[in-house]
Every structure is written in structure tokens, then in C-alpha cells.
Amino acid sequence: MQTMKNILTIAGSDSSGGAGIQADLKTFAAHGVFGMSVITAVTAQNTQGVFAVQDITADVIAKQIEAIFDDIPVAAVKIGMVSRMETIQIIAAKLRQYQAVNIVLDPVMVSTSGYHLLNPAAQAILAGELLPLAAVVTPNIPEAEVLTGLTINNLTDMEEAARRIYAMGPGNVLVKGGHLAVDPENSIDVLFDGVNFHYLSAQRIAAKKTHGTGCTLSAAIAANLGKGLNVPAAVTQAKEYVTVAIENALTIGKGARPTHHFYTLYKQAGMI
Numbered sequence: 001m002q003t004m005k006n007i008l009t010i011a012g013s014d015s016s017g018g019a020g021i022q023a024d025l026k027t028f029a030a031h032g033v034f035g036m037s038v039i040t041a042v043t044a045q046n047t048q049g050v051f052a053v054q055d056i057t058a059d060v061i062a063k064q065i066e067a068i069f070d071d072i073p074v075a076a077v078k079i080g081m082v083s084r085m086e087t088i089q090i091i092a093a094k095l096r097q098y099q100a101v102n103i104v105l106d107p108v109m110v111s112t113s114g115y116h117l118l119n120p121a122a123q124a125i126l127a128g129e130l131l132p133l134a135a136v137v138t139p140n141i142p143e144a145e146v147l148t149g150l151t152i153n154n155l156t157d158m159e160e161a162a163r164r165i166y167a168m169g170p171g172n173v174l175v176k177g178g179h180l181a182v183d184p185e186n187s188i189d190v191l192f193d194g195v196n197f198h199y200l201s202a203q204r205i206a207a208k209k210t211h212g213t214g215c216t217l218s219a220a221i222a223a224n225l226g227k228g229l230n231v232p233a234a235v236t237q238a239k240e241y242v243t244v245a246i247e248n249a250l251t252i253g254k255g256a257r258p259t260h261h262f263y264t265l266y267k268q269a270g271m272i
């Protein structure tokens with residue numbers, strides 16, 4: 001019998017369940033892996049915006065990481081919202097201490113609603129401390145622009161951004177194209193492994209704004225890596241998963257629609 005893989009998310013809590021820890025754990029469950037969490041911050045958030053943030057202390061973040069790694073084998077780690085300098089430093093130190101593998105870094109900076117989920121003063125620390133630990137880093141267009149100083153308007157710019165971010169130390173860079181309608185028909189992401197570019201394209205879904213797409217994608221990549229897939233396969237399957245989740249996004253509030261993490265499973269079970 002195959003044992004279930006244990007996958008950890010280190011991220012912020014989204015009270016409305018569409019992004020952050022909640023999206024990650026739902027994604028893990030949909031991938032048949034055992035989800036675990038280290039909470040970095042608690043946000044008061046819904047489909048319309050982020051209204052407050054309480055950061056968790058570095059000491060409590062360290063204790064959560066120790067509690068997991070001292071007891072349970074961790075097959076992959078997804079990192080999301082990391083808020084501030086002290087948070088980043090303790091996460092990096094602990095992941096180095098435990099020699100964590102298959103780290104997927106979603107360098108969350110600003111929510112779709114415009115709230116700063118990372119203190120802008122900590123952007124350089126995130127790049128210096130966490131990028132070199134990542135097997136895959138998944139910036140969206142605005143995040144890739146902050147990390148590189150480039151303005152990104154087309155696929156060539158995405159490739160140049162990927163090259164520059166790769167030079168900062170991660171194993172692979174996935175520049176996500178959700179914010180860039182290079183091709184109005186398709187949403188194209190660019191994966192760079194240091195030598196080759198891979199282009200992941202999906203039909204662009206012209207729907208109301210969605211919420212939690214980046215969290216869902218990065219958590220799916222971590223789950224796939226933890227299950228033993230190589231990076232191109234892990235990213236390709238995660239892209240297919242997030243596309244279905246966006247196509248079937250839920251209308252649960254007055255604002256952006258959260259992705260549907262269980263659409264395929266519910267369909268197969270005849271529940272929808």
C-alpha cells in the first residue's frame with residue numbers, strides 16, 4: 001500500500017476560505033495528500049477585500065515549524081503570505097535547519113483587492129532569504145516586476161523576468177500570466193529551468209474577478225512535487241487543475257469568486 005505524502009503550507013489565514021491556508025489545504029485534500037499548516041498571519045478577509053491583519057510572532061512560527069518537522073516527514077512545502085522581515089528570517093532559518101525539500105514559493109505581495117500582504121520593506125529580504133531555497137518560485141506579473149525592476153508587457157518580458165529571477169537562486173521560475181492579456185484568448189505562464197522555457201497555456205476564462213488562483217496553483221505544484229512528479233509535470237498538472245478550479249469558480253459573496261477546489265472530484269462522485 002502506498003503511504004500518503006505529507007505536505008506543509010506556510011501561509012496566512014483567509015477568513016473567507018478562498019485564498020491562503022484554507023485554499024492550500026483544500027488543494028492538498030483534492031490531490032490526495034495530507035495537508036499541514038504553519039500560520040504566519042491571520043487576515044480578516046472576504047470576497048470584497050482584506051480588512052485587518054494580525055501577524056503571528058516569529059517565536060510561534062518557529063514553534064509550529066519545529067512541531068511538524070520534529071515529528072513528521074515533510075514531502076514538500078508551499079510558502080505563501082510571509083508578511084514581514086522577522087517572519088521571513090525565521091522561516092528561512094528553520095527550513096535550512098530541517099533541510100526541507102520541494103519548496104514552492106508563491107511570493108505573495110499585494111492582494112487583488114490592493115492590500116499589502118508583504119511589507120514593501122521586506123521585499124528584498126524575501127528575495128535574498130527565500131528565493132534560493134525554492135525548487136519553484138511562482139511570481140505573478142506585478143510580483144515579477146517588483147523582483148526584477150522590469151516592466152512586463154509581453155512574453156519576451158516574461159522570459160527576461162524569469163531569467164533575472166532565476167539568477168537570484170531558485171531551481172525553477174514560473175512567471176504567471178493571469179494579470180497580462182498578452183493573448184486575450186489564453187492565459188499563458190512561462191516556466192524557466194535555467195536552460196529551457198516551457199509555455200503553459202490555458203483558455204482565458206472571461207469571468208468575474210477570481211480569488212485564490214495563485215495560492216491554488218502553488219499548493220497544487222507542491223502537492224505534485226511531494227507525490228514524486230518532476231517540475232515540468234508538477235507544474236503542467238497544477239495548471240490543468242487551477243484552470244478547472246477557475247472555470248468553475250463559486251459565487252459565494254458579493255466580490256471576487258473563489259476557485260472551486262473539488263469540482264472534478266464532486267463531478268466524478270455525482271455530487272454536482
Ligand SMILES: Nc1ncnc2c1ncn2[C@@H]1O[C@H](COP(=O)(O)OP(=O)(O)O)[C@@H](O)[C@H]1O
Pocket residue numbers: 139140141176177178179187188189202203204205206207212213214215217239242243246
Ligand atoms: N482568467 C483566467 N483564465 C484562465 N487562467 C487564469 C485566469 N487568470 C489567472 N489564470 C491562471 O491562474 C494562475 C494564477 O495566476 P495569477 O492570477 O496571475 O496569480 P495570482 O493569483 O498570484 O495573482 C495562472 O496559471 C494563470 O495563468
Ligand SMILES: Cc1ncc(COP(=O)(O)OP(=O)(O)O)c(N)n1
Pocket residue numbers: 011012013014019020021043045080081108110111112113117210211212213214215216
Ligand atoms: C492570506 C492570503 N494569502 C494570499 C492571498 C493572495 O491570494 P492570491 O491567490 O495570490 O491572489 P488573490 O486572491 O489576491 O487574487 C490572500 N488574498 N490572502
